[in-house]
Amino acid sequence: MALLDIRQRSGYLFLAVTLGQILLISAQVNSKSGVPVIESVTFGIFSEVQRGLSGGFSGVRQLWTGYIALRNLKVENEALKRDLAASQVAVQEQRALADRTRGLERLLDLRGHLKLNTVAAEIIGAAATPDFRTLTIDKGTRDGVRSDMSVIAPAGIVGRLVVPSLRSAKVQLLIDRNAAAGAIVERTRAQGVVVGGGDDRLRMEYVSEVFDIVVGDVVVTSGIDGIYPKGFIIGKVESVERAGGAYKRITIKPAVDFSSLEDVLVVLTPTPAREAAESVSE
Secondary structure, eight states: OHHHHHHHHHHHHHHHHHHHHHHHHHHHSBOTTSSBHHHHHHHHHHHHHHHHHHHHHHHHHHHHHHHHHHHHHHHHHHHHHHHHHHHHHHHHHHHHHHHHHHHHHHHHHHHHHOSSOEEEEEEEEEOSSTTSOEEEESOOGGGTOOTTOEEEETTEEEEEEEEEOSSOEEEEETTSTTOEEEEEETTTOOEEEEEEOSSSOEEEESOBTTSOOOTTOEEEEOSTTSSSOTTOEEEEEEEEEEOSTTBEEEEEEESSOGGGOOEEEEEOSOOHHHHHHHHHHO
């Protein structure tokens, strides 16, 4: 075993001496360009190592730069989305404000043309079920309103006050099942009673068969009920049917879109019929 170890060490020593001689010869021998062979070989090896390291660092740098760019792009996109959402909300607010302004202008225009004493009110609530078609306004007894005062809008009749409190009041819409108003067909002067059906239509009852009533006829208040002032629009005739007997079956489309109401006028001036009834009771 000792002899084998001596031989291995001798072999390693011989290999080292041989490699050293090759390196010395390479250092003395020049290539065609005049550069020592050993230097040329060493430069080639190190240049390849540098190329690999440079490529690796470049790839890492590009990957990091791309990651940073994506993060910045994501942040910018989120900021743009927030700005867009804020702009859309602002547009909606401006549109709502413009619609409200136009509604108030129409209401003020109506109020200016009326010879009646009125108070403007904003709608602050509505009935939860269609069986009770009511609205709540922000005016009450402290503002001079009381039961059975009529409520109107630029388009026509809305309803009447039924439950006033100090700072608010409940309005029974004309389309409520328990609502009614004296009515007259504007063209033929045929009189009857308009009643609510609980839906978005009205019925005109007790109109004689002898009267000429056609689709499109305008129906207005007659003023005989003591609640609604005379001559205010209720709606237009939508259909006329022969019900048999002495009366027609007339369906009316209300002039007011009850689903879009925001502001109304409460008529404080009593109707002549109401004044007469109150004077008799006194």
